[in-house]
Amino acid sequence: MKQDKHGKNHKFGMVVDLDKCTGCGSCMVACMSENNVPFKEDESNKKDSLTWMRVYKITNGKSFPETEICYMPRPCMHCGGKGDHGHSPCVSVCPAVATDYDHSSGIVSQIYTRCFGCRYCMGACPYHARYFNWWDPKWPEGMESYLSPDVSPRMRGVVEKCSFCFHRYQEARDLAYVEERDDIEEQEYQTACTQACPAGAITFGDLNNPDHAVSQLVEPDAHNCGKPKNPKAFRLLERLQTNPKVYYVSEREWVRKAGDNYLDGEWEKVKNNHGKDHG
Amino acid sequence: MFWGSMSNCIINILIDGVFMSELEEKTENGSVGAVEEGASGEQKAGGDSGVGYGVLFFIGAFVVCFLSGWLLFPNLLYSKKEQPFNFNHALHVEEMGGCDSCHFFREDGSFSGMPKTASCLECHEELLGETEDEAIFVAEYVEKEKEVPWLIYSEQPDCVFFSHAAHVVKAGMDCRSCHGDIGESTTTKTYEENRITGYSRDIWGKSIWGIKKNSWDRMKMDDCAECHQEETGSKGACFQCHK
Numbered sequence: 001m002k003q004d005k006h007g008k009n010h011k012f013g014m015v016v017d018l019d020k021c022t023g024c025g026s027c028m029v030a031c032m033s034e035n036n037v038p039f040k041e042d043e044s045n046k047k048d049s050l051t052w053m054r055v056y057k058i059t060n061g062k063s064f065p066e067t068e069i070c071y072m073p074r075p076c077m078h079c080g081g082k083g084d085h086g087h088s089p090c091v092s093v094c095p096a097v098a099t100d101y102d103h104s105s106g107i108v109s110q111i112y113t114r115c116f117g118c119r120y121c122m123g124a125c126p127y128h129a130r131y132f133n134w135w136d137p138k139w140p141e142g143m144e145s146y147l148s149p150d151v152s153p154r155m156r157g158v159v160e161k162c163s164f165c166f167h168r169y170q171e172a173r174d175l176a177y178v179e180e181r182d183d184i185e186e187q188e189y190q191t192a193c194t195q196a197c198p199a200g201a202i203t204f205g206d207l208n209n210p211d212h213a214v215s216q217l218v219e220p221d222a223h224n225c226g227k228p229k230n231p232k233a234f235r236l237l238e239r240l241q242t243n244p245k246v247y248y249v250s251e252r253e254w255v256r257k258a259g260d261n262y263l264d265g266e267w268e269k270v271k272n273n274h275g276k277d278h279g
Numbered sequence: 280m281f282w283g284s285m286s287n288c289i290i291n292i293l294i295d296g297v298f299m300s301e302l303e304e305k306t307e308n309g310s311v312g313a314v315e316e317g318a319s320g321e322q323k324a325g326g327d328s329g330v331g332y333g334v335l336f337f338i339g340a341f342v343v344c345f346l347s348g349w350l351l352f353p354n355l356l357y358s359k360k361e362q363p364f365n366f367n368h369a370l371h372v373e374e375m376g377g378c379d380s381c382h383f384f385r386e387d388g389s390f391s392g393m394p395k396t397a398s399c400l401e402c403h404e405e406l407l408g409e410t411e412d413e414a415i416f417v418a419e420y421v422e423k424e425k426e427v428p429w430l431i432y433s434e435q436p437d438c439v440f441f442s443h444a445a446h447v448v449k450a451g452m453d454c455r456s457c458h459g460d461i462g463e464s465t466t467t468k469t470y471e472e473n474r475i476t477g478y479s480r481d482i483w484g485k486s487i488w489g490i491k492k493n494s495w496d497r498m499k500m501d502d503c504a505e506c507h508q509e510e511t512g513s514k515g516a517c518f519q520c521h522k
Contacts, residue, residue, distance in 0.1 A: 102516040109518035113438045152438040152522050167522050170440055175388030177444035 008183070011080075011106035011226075012164055013207040013245035014191070015217045015233070016073055018255055020201035023071030027053050030196030031075075034165060036153045038137030050131040052076065052162040053193050060254045070255045073202065075193065076129040076162035077236065077244030078108045084225055084243055090121035090130065098159075106207075106245055107164050115158040122159060126237050127244075130161045164204075165191040186212050207245065218247040234259040353487045357471040357480050363419075363427055364412040368464045374402075378454045378462060390443035393429050396420050430470035432481045433458060433498060440522035450510070459495035 031053040032039060043049050053075045060068045081087035086101030088108055094100075098115035101108055122130045136156040139147070147153060150167040154160050172188040186205050194204040205212030207220050219229035225243045228234065233249045234256045250256055257267050375381060381394045399421070406417050420427050435441055446452045454462070471480035484497035491497050494506070504514040 097517075100517045102518050104516065105518075107518060109516065109521070111438070111517045111521050113436070113521075114517070150440075150522060163518075166518050167440070170442065170522065171388065173388075174442050174444040177442070177449045178384050178388040180448070 009104050009106070009208065010206045011208040011245065012169070012189070012205070013078070013106070013214050013220075013226075013247065014075065014164070014194070015203045015214045015247045015249060017201045017203075017217075018070050018072060018248050018250040019252065020199045021055075021071045021073060021197075022199050022201075023055055023057065023069075024198065025055055026196045026198055027073050027193035027202065028055060030192040031162070034148060034151070034192035035163070036137075036147045036151050037160075038133075038139070038153075048134060050133070050160065052129075052131070052160070058255070058258050068252070068254065070250070070252070070258070072248070073193070074127060074129065074236075075191075075246060076108065076164070077127050077242065077246045078106060078164060079242040079244050080106060080226070081243055082225070082241045089124040089126060089242055093120040093124045095120065105166075105169065107166055107169075108161075109166070110159065110161055110163065112152060112154045112158045112160065117157040117159065119159060126240055126242060130159050132159050133157060168192075214247075217249060220247075232256070236260070349487060356474055358474055360430055360470045360472055362430055362467040362470065364415040365410075366412070366467045368462050370465070372462045382454075384444060384448070388444050393427075393431065396424070396426050430472075430479075432461075432468075432470060432479050434479055435482070435498070436476075436478060438521055440520055456494050457498065459493065 028051060031037065032051075035052060037050050037052055040049050053073055056072045056074055058070050058072055060066070062068070079088035079090075080101070081089070081092070086103060088101055090099050091101050091108060095118060096114055096116055098112075099108060099110050099121055117132065119132055122128075122132060133154050133156050137153055148167075150171065168191065169184075169189045172184040175188065176182070176184050186209075189204075191202075191204050194202040203213045203217060205214040207215050207218075207226060209215060217230065218233040220226040221229050225241070226245070227238070228247055230249070232251060233247050235244045235247055236259050237244075238260055248255075248259060253271065257271070262270075371381065372378070381398065383391050385391055399416075403413075403417060403421055406413060416427070419425065446457075447454070472478070473480065473483070482498045484491065484499075486496070489497075491502070494502075500520075503520060507513065507515050
């Protein structure tokens with residue numbers, strides 16, 4: 001799809017420091033209330049619950065005393081697809097153009113009124129970041145008036161997912177327009193999960209802007225589809241070439257290894273040359 | 280039973296029609312009117328008087344369906360609602376200045392939209408003028424400190440994010456481009472609500488045919504896209520205008 005070429009293109013992304021994450025779940029709560037995500041009577045029923053941001057628990061599989069645990073928050077990865085051309089897995093399969101790649105922000109949009117619920121995107125997404133509304137949202141009495149007016153609530157029969165709090169970008173731009181500025185500041189557009197994290201594990205910003213913390217943390221390689229030059233940083237399922245915009249950082253090797261599936265001996269070959277291997 | 284006999288009737292008309300046109304082709308006099316032609320066809324076919332009535336019935340039914348579709352249906356589709364009281368835009372524009380004296384941008388860049396009752400108090404704390412509408416406003420809303428439940432003609436569906444800042448400040452557009460001459464109106468028109476969608480009629484446009492003469496005649500997504508295509512060379516990404 002042809003895009004608006006006005007202005008410099010952003011590439012909003014997120015860096016999660018897994019060594020800082022305590023697994024408290026604040027990001028999940030903040031996300032749900034910010035984005036009017038409906039909750040269910042039984043949130044433990046994962047076939048029914050919707051979690052745009054979900055914290056997974058992974059372990060190194062070793063027994064005591066070597067057992068280690070890592071919590072991994074997983075929003076939508078906002079994949080740019082191979083070569084960053086916007087062919088993310090979900091966008092490629094959507095028959096309704098209900099989900100689309102915005103080249104000016106790098107955000108994968110989801111238009112609920114356009115979605116007709118075929119759920120191809122859910123099948124295509126390798127990160128399980130998309131959720132289907134099996135039911136209409138049911139808010140406890142009186143809670144409807146507490147919903148955010150900036151995010152449109154979803155109806156039964158459509159797919160939803162994390163939008164990197166896109167409405168906050170829209171609002172930040174509005175302010176910039178009124179103040180007659182050309183662009184927004186880093187702090188003006190931050191996602192709800194980023195701000196809610198008490199450990200400061202989540203960082204958000206423009207990966208294309210070398211002044212932003214995210215690009216300094218992971219040093220995305222512009223000539224290699226944004227692969228992190230920082231050897232401690234990795235992306236989930238890097239070798240699928242989905243080109244995600246969510247990066248994880250960990251000092252622990254087993255955590256970095258858990259970011260993808262490796263055959264025996266394969267990890268040893270790639271672990272030290274993260275930035276250069278397999279394009 | 281009714282539909283069965285109806286469909287039989289229609290089939291008969293169609294068969295008669297085909298038969299008739301064959302006969303018409305045989306007649307050399309092609310310049311006579313349709314009714315005469317039908318009559319001559321009847322005579323040649325051996326006095327089938329049903330054909331003429333069939334054609335009449337078909338035309339009659341067509342006219343009835345056509346008119347009910349284009350004239351009656353729109354009236355059924357929209358319910359009419361009146362504003363809480365009449366508002367004179369022209370008078371206020373004259374007194375206050377431009378649109379932005381009441382419909383302003385907030386400090387955070389968002390658009391205030393409908394003014395709150397509090398912002399009217401400066402002038403309307405007490406009765407100002409002798410109109411009935413003024414009396415309603417002061418008695419029902421100013422004294423009771425309530426907001427006026429205005430029906431917003433240009434209210435977009437919930438999934439739409441419209442940035443007034445981008446259009447008015449950044450692109451320097453005139454309010455009139457989308458809202459028309461509402462600033463010159465002296466009364467509030469009847470609000471028409473689509474019974475199915477609940478949206479204002481101004482979104483689809485007054486013309487049920489979809490004819491658009493002015494840029495403010497319609498406010499559908501296609502109308503946004505049309506202007507975006509002209510002005511920016513692209514219809515824009517989905518998230519630009521959706522939320």
